[in-house]
Amino acid sequence: xxxxxxxxxxxxxxxxxxxxxxxxxxxxxxxxxxxxxxxxxxxxxxxxxxxxxxxxxxxxxxxxxxxxxxxxxxxxxxxxxxxxxxxxxxxxxxxxxxxxxxxxxxxxxxxxxxxxxxxxxxxxxxxxxxxxxxxxxxxxxxxxxxxxxxxxxxxxxxxxxxxxxxxxxxxxxxxxxxxxxxxxxxxxxxxxxxxxxxxxxxxxxxxxxxxxxxxxxxxxxxxxxxxxxxxxxxxxxxxxxxxxxxxxxxxxxxxxxxxxxxxxxxxxxxxxxxxxxxxxxxxxxxxxxxxxxxxxxxxxxxxxxxxxxxxxxxxxxxxxxxxxxxxxxxxxxxxxxxxxxxxxxxxxxxxxxxxxxxxxxxxxxxxxxxxxxxxxxxx
Amino acid sequence: xxxxxxxxxxxxxxxxxxxxxxxxxxxxxxxxxxxxxxxxxxxxxxxxxxxxxxxxxxxxxxxxxxxxxxxxxxxxxxxxxxxxxxxxxxxxxxxxxxxxxxxxxxxxxxxxxxxxxxxxxxxxxxxxxxxxxxxxxxxxxxxxxxxxxxxxxxxxxxxxxxxxxxxxxxxxxxxxxxxxxxxxxxxxxxxxxxxxxxxxxxxxxxxxxxxxxxxxxxxxxxxxxxxxxxxxxxxxxxxxxxxxxxxxxxxxxxxxxxxxxxxxxxxxxxxxxxxxxxxxxxxxxxxxxxxxxxxxxxxxxxxxxxxxxxxxxxxxxxxxxxxxxxxxxxxxxxxxxxxxxxxxxxxxxxxxxxxxxxxxxxxxxxxxxxxxxxxxxxxxxxxxxxxxxxxxxxxxxx
Numbered sequence: 001x002x003x004x005x006x007x008x009x010x011x012x013x014x015x016x017x018x019x020x021x022x023x024x025x026x027x028x029x030x031x032x033x034x035x036x037x038x039x040x041x042x043x044x045x046x047x048x049x050x051x052x053x054x055x056x057x058x059x060x061x062x063x064x065x066x067x068x069x070x071x072x073x074x075x076x077x078x079x080x081x082x083x084x085x086x087x088x089x090x091x092x093x094x095x096x097x098x099x100x101x102x103x104x105x106x107x108x109x110x111x112x113x114x115x116x117x118x119x120x121x122x123x124x125x126x127x128x129x130x131x132x133x134x135x136x137x138x139x140x141x142x143x144x145x146x147x148x149x150x151x152x153x154x155x156x157x158x159x160x161x162x163x164x165x166x167x168x169x170x171x172x173x174x175x176x177x178x179x180x181x182x183x184x185x186x187x188x189x190x191x192x193x194x195x196x197x198x199x200x201x202x203x204x205x206x207x208x209x210x211x212x213x214x215x216x217x218x219x220x221x222x223x224x225x226x227x228x229x230x231x232x233x234x235x236x237x238x239x240x241x242x243x244x245x246x247x248x249x250x251x252x253x254x255x256x257x258x259x260x261x262x263x264x265x266x267x268x269x270x271x272x273x274x275x276x277x278x279x280x281x282x283x284x285x286x287x288x289x290x291x292x293x294x295x296x297x298x299x300x301x302x303x304x305x306x307x308x309x310x311x312x313x314x315x316x317x318x319x320x321x322x323x324x325x326x327x328x329x330x331x332x333x334x335x336x337x338x339x340x341x342x343x344x345x346x347x348x349x350x351x352x353x354x355x356x357x358x359x360x361x362x363x364x365x366x367x368x369x370x371x372x373x374x375x376x377x378x379x
Numbered sequence: 380x381x382x383x384x385x386x387x388x389x390x391x392x393x394x395x396x397x398x399x400x401x402x403x404x405x406x407x408x409x410x411x412x413x414x415x416x417x418x419x420x421x422x423x424x425x426x427x428x429x430x431x432x433x434x435x436x437x438x439x440x441x442x443x444x445x446x447x448x449x450x451x452x453x454x455x456x457x458x459x460x461x462x463x464x465x466x467x468x469x470x471x472x473x474x475x476x477x478x479x480x481x482x483x484x485x486x487x488x489x490x491x492x493x494x495x496x497x498x499x500x501x502x503x504x505x506x507x508x509x510x511x512x513x514x515x516x517x518x519x520x521x522x523x524x525x526x527x528x529x530x531x532x533x534x535x536x537x538x539x540x541x542x543x544x545x546x547x548x549x550x551x552x553x554x555x556x557x558x559x560x561x562x563x564x565x566x567x568x569x570x571x572x573x574x575x576x577x578x579x580x581x582x583x584x585x586x587x588x589x590x591x592x593x594x595x596x597x598x599x600x601x602x603x604x605x606x607x608x609x610x611x612x613x614x615x616x617x618x619x620x621x622x623x624x625x626x627x628x629x630x631x632x633x634x635x636x637x638x639x640x641x642x643x644x645x646x647x648x649x650x651x652x653x654x655x656x657x658x659x660x661x662x663x664x665x666x667x668x669x670x671x672x673x674x675x676x677x678x679x680x681x682x683x684x685x686x687x688x689x690x691x692x693x694x695x696x697x698x699x700x701x702x703x704x705x706x707x708x709x710x711x712x713x714x715x716x717x718x719x720x721x722x723x724x725x726x727x728x729x730x731x732x733x734x735x736x737x738x739x740x741x742x743x744x745x746x747x748x749x750x751x752x753x754x755x756x757x758x759x760x761x762x763x764x765x766x767x768x769x770x771x772x773x774x775x776x777x
Binding site for chain 2: 077080081082083106108134135136191194195196197198200201226227228229230231253262264
């Protein structure tokens with residue numbers, strides 16, 4: 001089994017430190033061996049080794065982009081047809097028989113081939129309550145049966161496997177290479193329209209979005225104005241080099257009082273690589289446990305950033321740290337938190353036993369403290 | 380976080396059909412889920428902009444125009460449609476919106492009709508494309524369906540002129556109109572094969588019948604060869620675009636970077652309670668528009684083109700595969716004679732891969748009675764080939 005293919009894109013004009021202080025990004029620890037470290041890569045600038053959790057290794061070389069700059073392709077205007085020709089063979093239709101609380105039915109989403117021997121990543125909500133999962137490979141008319149290797153509902157990602165060899169593997173962009181304004185293409189089986197996948201174009205509207213979902217919270221999301229629709233779930237958002245920068249997952253919808261036009265959200269390449277590594281581990285029997293702080297949180301309503309503590313569980317790490325109702329948690333491990341979803345996701349992505357640094361505001365004073373996260377209590 | 384104030388929404392059209400109930404503000408994209416009660420047809424809506432008003436208004440306007448043009452002449456033009464030349468290099472050019480708009484605008488007109496339906500009088504507004512200098516206009520059939528009076532407002536003119544429906548074909552959703560005028564600027568139509576996924580395209584049309592000139596919106600070709608079911612049958616070979624199109628865009632052009640028409644904007648997918656649809660618009664491609672113009676011209680001259688008939692009932696596959704499922708076989712039909720059976724999955728018609736029931740319906744309809752066509756089906760996991768001799772569509776009721 002190979003690891004997710006990460007193309008070596010030097011991590012950009014900003015060092016990792018700069019990114020953190022820039023503030024918008026939430027802290028996400030990289031699993032051991034999951035991917036590259038920014039500073040080193042930037043200085044060597046040519047080759048990266050990515051190691052999968054099972055110890056297999058893949059090496060790829062970048063074009064000789066100068067250290068400290070993104071590949072030139074990302075700064076050129078995007079050639080949609082070229083991107084489609086690169087990624088098209090790796091984009092599959094995922095169709096699912098559903099039996100759950102909402103009744104029986106069928107659902108359709110999109111998936112991305114990540115290993116030649118049949119691994120496919122999609123959204124967890126695509127295969128929620130599944131009784132059967134099928135994958136339609138590009139160019140074929142008959143779907144093949146797929147096995148769900150593992151799902152991570154909190155991060156809304158799932159790993160599928162089909163019996164196949166020699167599949168064309170999608171390449172993923174290096175962490176955080178996507179910046180606001182990049183031209184992007186979304187590809188997926190929008191509305192399960194008959195025929196090939198739909199292709200839509202837009203730009204990155206924002207990075208590091210957070211949102212609440214039925215299963216918790218998503219963070220580090222890319223926001224795009226490329227039109228995405230039901231059925232796009234699990235499909236790729238691509239940069240001008242044809243690399244996957246995200247997995248299209250959600251879209252804002254107009255309500256009675258608000259209008260939402262082309263506000264789509266994609267899980268970033270960085271999150272995908274991390275979670276896929278975890279799902280492969282989980283398959284081996286070691287399920288990941290999530291970090292637990294022990295606070296109830298609310299969004300701020302005054303336009304500021306951070307999350308308001310509405311409740312502190314007695315005996316929890318939060319209580320040990322001295323957090324009180326009304327405190328505004330502003331940073332976790334130095335990264336600014338955006339809203340309750342941001343705090344929930346940042347803590348969840350850490351593990352029990354991890355020491356976390358929390359910066360919060362009480363009575364207009366900034367306080368910083370560290371505490372060891374606990375294991376999430378059952379229920 | 381306080382919610383944004385609601386933007387001012389101007390809807391020049393009335394709500395017809397009524398808007399869907401409000402959905403949660405931050406709905407999860409969700410996998411596409413098969414709607415429980417209906418198939419795809421309901422969330423594809425045609426783009427006619429309709430306003431139902433008191434009957435008097437429509438009648439009055441119509442009468443006034445008639446007075447102004449007492450002896451209008453409506454020609455069934457024989458002037459050829461202007462075709463673009465082969466221009467592969469165009470694909471690699473960025474679309475200059477201002478230049479393309481300037482080139483196309485004189486060929487884009489407003490089509491308004493008085494509609495009388497179920498005792499209610501109303502007005503519908505769509506868009507049309509100038510086909511010939513001597514007054515022939517192309518639009519969607521649904522723009523002028525049920526019209527008691529059709530008017531066309533030319534570019535740069537303030538008042539509409541009376542128009543006549545020369546011919547209309549609901550199954551292809553195209554209609555030819557004639558206006559008594561000469562010296563118009565005809566639009567140029569692209570070679571049907573000169574369009575590919577990823578091309579930048581511009582939609583021009585009278586979206587929501589807003590005051591003033593036509594709206595222009597920019598996007599790309601999202602897919603080719605889409606098939607959709609409509610109230611009047613099936614449309615195939617459609618171009619899908621993410622250029623924003625709205626009610627009132629119906630009959631208007633989708634234009635490439637050379638300023639050539641590549642399709643006629645006809646329908647858009649709409650969100651429902653279960654599924655979200657963002658910028659999924661459909662245009663009839665020139666591969667269908669150009670031959671259909673000739674069919675409509677012949678029809679205006681009194682010659683009807685008969686359509687082929689296979690005689691099967693169809694349903695969509697629900698397992699994610701391609702093709703369409705045969706549910707029933709009409710007794711004595713060409714399908715029965717050839718040996719096609721219920722539960723066969725039709726995957727190819729006349730050498731062309733088909734997907735969905737709309738794909739099969741349209742592929743059959745595009746052939747002529749008497750044609751021998753090859754039909755490939757999947758039966759018990761194996762492919763079987765049949766040759767079917769089509770007949771003319773029987774006249775049926777209901």
